[in-house]
Amino acid sequence: MKVALTVNGTAFERDVEPRMLLAYFLREELGLTGTHVGCDTSSCGCCVVLFDGERAVKSCTMFAVMADGHEITTVEGLAQGGKLHPLQQAFWDCHGLQCGFCTPGMMLTSVAFLKKNPHPSEGEIREALSGNLCRCTGYQNIVKAVQQAAGELAAEPVAEPVAVS
Amino acid sequence: MFPARFDYLRASSTDEAVAALAQHGGEARILAGGQSLIPAMRFRLARPSVLIDINAIDDLRYLRETGGSLLIGAGTRDAALETSELVTSGYRMIADVSVLVADPVVRQSGTVVGSICHSDPAGDWGVAALAGRAQIVVRGPAGTRTLSADDFLVDSFTTALAENEMALEVQFPRPSEHTSGAFAKLERKVGDFATASAAVQLTLDTSGAIAEAGVAIGAVGAKALRVSEAEQLLRGAKPSKDVIRAAADAARKEADPGSDTRGSAEFKKEMAGVLVARALVSALERLGVGGMA
Ligand SMILES: Cc1cc2nc3c(=O)[nH]c(=O)nc-3n(C[C@H](O)[C@H](O)[C@H](O)COP(=O)(O)OP(=O)(O)OC[C@H]3O[C@@H](n4cnc5c(N)ncnc54)[C@H](O)[C@@H]3O)c2cc1C
Ligand code: FES
Ligand code: FES
Numbered sequence: 001m002k003v004a005l006t007v008n009g010t011a012f013e014r015d016v017e018p019r020m021l022l023a024y025f026l027r028e029e030l031g032l033t034g035t036h037v038g039c040d041t042s043s044c045g046c047c048v049v050l051f052d053g054e055r056a057v058k059s060c061t062m063f064a065v066m067a068d069g070h071e072i073t074t075v076e077g078l079a080q081g082g083k084l085h086p087l088q089q090a091f092w093d094c095h096g097l098q099c100g101f102c103t104p105g106m107m108l109t110s111v112a113f114l115k116k117n118p119h120p121s122e123g124e125i126r127e128a129l130s131g132n133l134c135r136c137t138g139y140q141n142i143v144k145a146v147q148q149a150a151g152e153l154a155a156e157p158v159a160e161p162v163a164v165s
Numbered sequence: 166m167f168p169a170r171f172d173y174l175r176a177s178s179t180d181e182a183v184a185a186l187a188q189h190g191g192e193a194r195i196l197a198g199g200q201s202l203i204p205a206m207r208f209r210l211a212r213p214s215v216l217i218d219i220n221a222i223d224d225l226r227y228l229r230e231t232g233g234s235l236l237i238g239a240g241t242r243d244a245a246l247e248t249s250e251l252v253t254s255g256y257r258m259i260a261d262v263s264v265l266v267a268d269p270v271v272r273q274s275g276t277v278v279g280s281i282c283h284s285d286p287a288g289d290w291g292v293a294a295l296a297g298r299a300q301i302v303v304r305g306p307a308g309t310r311t312l313s314a315d316d317f318l319v320d321s322f323t324t325a326l327a328e329n330e331m332a333l334e335v336q337f338p339r340p341s342e343h344t345s346g347a348f349a350k351l352e353r354k355v356g357d358f359a360t361a362s363a364a365v366q367l368t369l370d371t372s373g374a375i376a377e378a379g380v381a382i383g384a385v386g387a388k389a390l391r392v393s394e395a396e397q398l399l400r401g402a403k404p405s406k407d408v409i410r411a412a413a414d415a416a417r418k419e420a421d422p423g424s425d426t427r428g429s430a431e432f433k434k435e436m437a438g439v440l441v442a443r444a445l446v447s448a449l450e451r452l453g454v455g456g457m458a
Contacts, residue, residue: 131356
């Protein structure tokens with residue numbers, strides 16, 4: 001079945017079986033391996049991508065055909081023009097990652113969250129990330145990173161992560 | 166594991182979805198948020214050969230109050246409820262559920278109607294639908310019909326939907342000024358299914374006595390269970406610690422859980438009672454009746 005979608009601003013078209021999951025489509029058909037697969041059962045959040053610029057979705061629990069005609073943002077689409085997205089910079093600055101396996105999902109979940117809640121409290125950040133598991137950091141620095149990025153994003157509106165070409 | 170092969174149809178209208186169901190009957194399943202169906206297909210617990218995706222039907226994505234009820238369309242995702250002023254101000258029990266069901270990312274996909282159609286005995290929305298006396302509007306080739314949550318939720322993963330029917334919306338009657346409710350859930354960690362859960366809704370009369378009560382428990386039986394005995398005990402009673410204790414005991418009796426990794430049957434039965442008591446205490450607090458804990 002034909003799937004035509006936009007990923008990180010670039011249009012792609014592929015012929016896939018309807019049962020192809022979006023996470024595998026991104027990784028294996030498009031070679032975008034920044035989207036990680038951990039639990040593979042919609043529980044850990046490390047496969048989260050942004051759907052139509054607003055909804056954080058677990059790509060292990062969505063079929064690629066469901067994204068036909070839609071826009072997906074993965075971690076590879078966050079940096080613009082060689083400059084890290086404020087969330088990426090904040091994860092770097094605050095040591096918000098150790099092994100990095102959970103990081104793409106943490107960041108994409110945060111992108112969707114900060115759009116809806118640009119001035120979150122620490123508690124709201126913790127709640128928003130409660131579907132994303134990290135085995136390394138103990139979360140403290142992830143929360144700090146999101147706080148830093150929130151401040152920056154609110155102070156200086158940056159370009160949308162997806163520049164539709 | 167990938168699911169077994171299936172054909173994918175994207176419906177652009179309810180008419181189209183219903184026509185596709187009529188054509189494919191028992192082979193087909195509606196695909197809403199996919200947060201229960203896709204995992205079930207991956208574990209081969211479900212094996213539909215046709216999926217009818219309703220995500221593109223914008224007409225089904227609404228959350229509004231009409232005719233004294235909150236109407237939640239089949240396309241409305243859980244996340245829409247937690248940020249809705251209408252829900253957080255007027256429907257306290259539903260607002261409680263909206264931040265306790267699944268996790269924040271799953272809530273951006275999962276739908277309220279999909280959850281009720283799934284009839285997972287550990288699901289949260291079925292419990293709320295019973296306590297809030299919700300109605301489910303379903304549509305098939307012959308037209309629409311409206312069922313009470315009691316009639317709709319038949320058994321574990323089984324509803325009253327015929328093979329050629331889909332659910333269009335769930336309707337929660339608006340709680341009157343002297344009505345409030347609460348939902349209480351015991352979970353091992355954020356985003357987990359309930360070990361046990363309870364939803365209650367109470368209406369007080371002008372004398373301060375309980376005029377109407379809805380009490381339901383989850384994860385402690387084959388499906389979400391109404392605790393009729395607790396409702397009868399509460400109806401007509403003045404709020405008191407004793408009547409709360411009696412209602413909790415009725416819930417313990419009604420609960421018929423199995424033992425699993427979330428706890429022993431005995432523990433879950435006990436928790437069903439504890440959670441009913443807690444939900445009653447907070448519902449009464451919200452009605453201005455304190456000192457019940
Ligand atoms: C990690 C995780 C944690 C979760 N935790 C909880 C929890 O704590 N509590 C809880 O209640 N749920 C929980 N869930 C389930 C989640 O809330 C589901 O999203 C929800 O139960 C189903 O909604 P859906 O829109 O995703 O339905 P789908 O998965 O798309 O469908 C579910 C079933 O309902 C049918 N269906 C859906 N819509 C219709 C319709 N309009 N008409 C007819 N049939 C329809 C489908 O055919 C399917 O059989 C969890 C899920 C995950 C992945
Ligand atoms: S891999 Fe998708 S949620 Fe864990
Ligand atoms: S940094 Fe290793 S899992 Fe989060």
